[in-house]
Amino acid sequence: MTQATATPPSPATPSVQQTVGLPRINDPAPQFTAPSTHGDISLSNYKGKWVVLFSHPADFTPVCSTEFIGFAKAADDFAKLDTQLIGLSIDSVYSHIAWVRAIEEKFKVKVTFPVIADLSTKVAQAYGLIHPNASATATVRAVFVIDPAQNVRAIIYYPLTTGRSIAEIKRLVQALQANAEKSLATPEGWQPGDAYIVPPPVTQADAEKRVQSAYEVTDWWFSKVKASDVPAATAKKA
Numbered sequence: 001m002t003q004a005t006a007t008p009p010s011p012a013t014p015s016v017q018q019t020v021g022l023p024r025i026n027d028p029a030p031q032f033t034a035p036s037t038h039g040d041i042s043l044s045n046y047k048g049k050w051v052v053l054f055s056h057p058a059d060f061t062p063v064c065s066t067e068f069i070g071f072a073k074a075a076d077d078f079a080k081l082d083t084q085l086i087g088l089s090i091d092s093v094y095s096h097i098a099w100v101r102a103i104e105e106k107f108k109v110k111v112t113f114p115v116i117a118d119l120s121t122k123v124a125q126a127y128g129l130i131h132p133n134a135s136a137t138a139t140v141r142a143v144f145v146i147d148p149a150q151n152v153r154a155i156i157y158y159p160l161t162t163g164r165s166i167a168e169i170k171r172l173v174q175a176l177q178a179n180a181e182k183s184l185a186t187p188e189g190w191q192p193g194d195a196y197i198v199p200p201p202v203t204q205a206d207a208e209k210r211v212q213s214a215y216e217v218t219d220w221w222f223s224k225v226k227a228s229d230v231p232a233a234t235a236k237k238a
Contacts, residue, residue: 038114057138070166085113093117
């Protein structure tokens, strides 16, 4: 069986050696080639698409099963967002196959995305997924949203005991895509079609212009713009 290989970003200096394998937001995502339930896959295979890479502690566990059912049910929604789902744990590919088949049999939900078998823990180490104070062997519940240029755009860590919200992960992808397309921020609870946050002005003159603008201005530093009012051709200049 092919062993997983992963290349974390090189440390800038020897003093940060301990942080190797802990990618940060806007860092290049660590590249890997690994066996999965769909055969060997590489992160580079998905360049040009968004990727949601998520880890789970172990196969055949109740909380992880609910998450996989949730991801499987939402797989078409993520596909419409041009987003590839990839699961990962340090179980074997045989365990993964048996588990996803059991999910289909017992819960009538088919898992259509690949699940990486990371027995070597190389991918898990590259992404900082093993936290010794949580478990010396299991990967924590982590989510990495990777953009089409293969940079990390968002990171979520959960403890072993708490299941993730698939709806929130989908919303996060939609918000990141909206930001990439329009260069505008999204407020708390934002959903597609909601107003965006306009970046605040950085000069006194622009602040005076802002309060006279057509934006939904609460104060010079807090303004919104309706999605319908953002011209597609000039969105990136907002």
